[in-house]
Amino acid sequence: MTTRSNGKKVAFVGFDDGFAAMEALANEGCQLLKLFTCQVDPATESNAQVIAKAQQLQIPYTTQKITRQDLQWLKDNGCQLLLSAAYYHKIPTDPTLPMVNIHPTCLPRGRGGWPTPVMILRGEKQGGVTFHKIASGFDTGDIILQHTFPLAEDEDLETLMAKVYRQIPPMVHELLSDFDRLYQNAKPQGPGEVYPTPTDADFTVTEQMPAQQIDRILRAFRGFPCLVHKGGWEYVLLHGAYHSAPPAGGPAFPFGPGYLSGEWLEKHPL
Numbered sequence: 001m002t003t004r005s006n007g008k009k010v011a012f013v014g015f016d017d018g019f020a021a022m023e024a025l026a027n028e029g030c031q032l033l034k035l036f037t038c039q040v041d042p043a044t045e046s047n048a049q050v051i052a053k054a055q056q057l058q059i060p061y062t063t064q065k066i067t068r069q070d071l072q073w074l075k076d077n078g079c080q081l082l083l084s085a086a087y088y089h090k091i092p093t094d095p096t097l098p099m100v101n102i103h104p105t106c107l108p109r110g111r112g113g114w115p116t117p118v119m120i121l122r123g124e125k126q127g128g129v130t131f132h133k134i135a136s137g138f139d140t141g142d143i144i145l146q147h148t149f150p151l152a153e154d155e156d157l158e159t160l161m162a163k164v165y166r167q168i169p170p171m172v173h174e175l176l177s178d179f180d181r182l183y184q185n186a187k188p189q190g191p192g193e194v195y196p197t198p199t200d201a202d203f204t205v206t207e208q209m210p211a212q213q214i215d216r217i218l219r220a221f222r223g224f225p226c227l228v229h230k231g232g233w234e235y236v237l238l239h240g241a242y243h244s245a246p247p248a249g250g251p252a253f254p255f256g257p258g259y260l261s262g263e264w265l266e267k268h269p270l
Contacts, residue, residue, distance in 0.1 A: 018085025024172035035061035099134040108192025111139035115195035120220035142186035156219035
């Protein structure tokens with residue numbers, strides 16, 4: 001990709017789920033001052049890409065929680081924008097430093113730390129990406145940009161997130177191309193809905209469940225371990241899929257009215 005000459009001094013906050021945003025900033029010609037990432041669970045998340053990008057750009061990075069002192073350091077070094085995408089911690093607010101967060105739903109619907117599986121569990125028909133100001137409440141800041149896209153009947157978490165990642169680079173370009181106007185004209189969200197963070201019960205399938213529910217749960221958490229309860233045992237299944245008939249060319253696990261396939265990780269007595 002050709003690097004554009006934007007020149008805006010920016011900081012990026014996030015881990016690898018937000019890498020598309022960090023890379024887009026660099027490709028737009030921004031001067032990245034610092035990366036703020038965090039310690040992650042290596043079984044399900046990573047920060048290797050963002051750290052490698054920081055090292056490539058020869059900018060400092062930290063895995064420590066961002067503080068008000070960090071915001072002051074950014075302002076002292078001429079920072080014009082802090083952009084956040086996928087970060088575990090609450091970022092302090094500072095009205096003198098423009099701060100934008102990227103959220104993978106059409107806010108104000110779908111607030112919360114992990115709303116995307118919930119969208120699939122609920123059978124929603126539309127997904128989206130929202131750029132909003134960082135406010136005192138999680139995911140409540142004024143909306144700057146919002147793009148939507150349709151969700152397929154057989155959407156899974158991996159295909160949904162691929163759609164999210166494709167939206168981010170053009171939205172970063174749009175944001176930077178007309179930043180002052182977009183930021184100043186951001187629209188308040190109004191009342192919204194927080195999607196609860198999924199629990200063990202949400203990604204557990206049992207033989208008593210209808211086939212449609214089993215399929216939906218496995219799609220909602222594709223790429224993350226799901227729990228399978230069968231015959232007094234709990235199995236841990238990664239990249240699980242439900243089939244009404246044994247899949248061709250691969251091992252099948254009889255389950256309820258059909259079969260499961262995937263990577264079986266562990267087995268424990270219930």
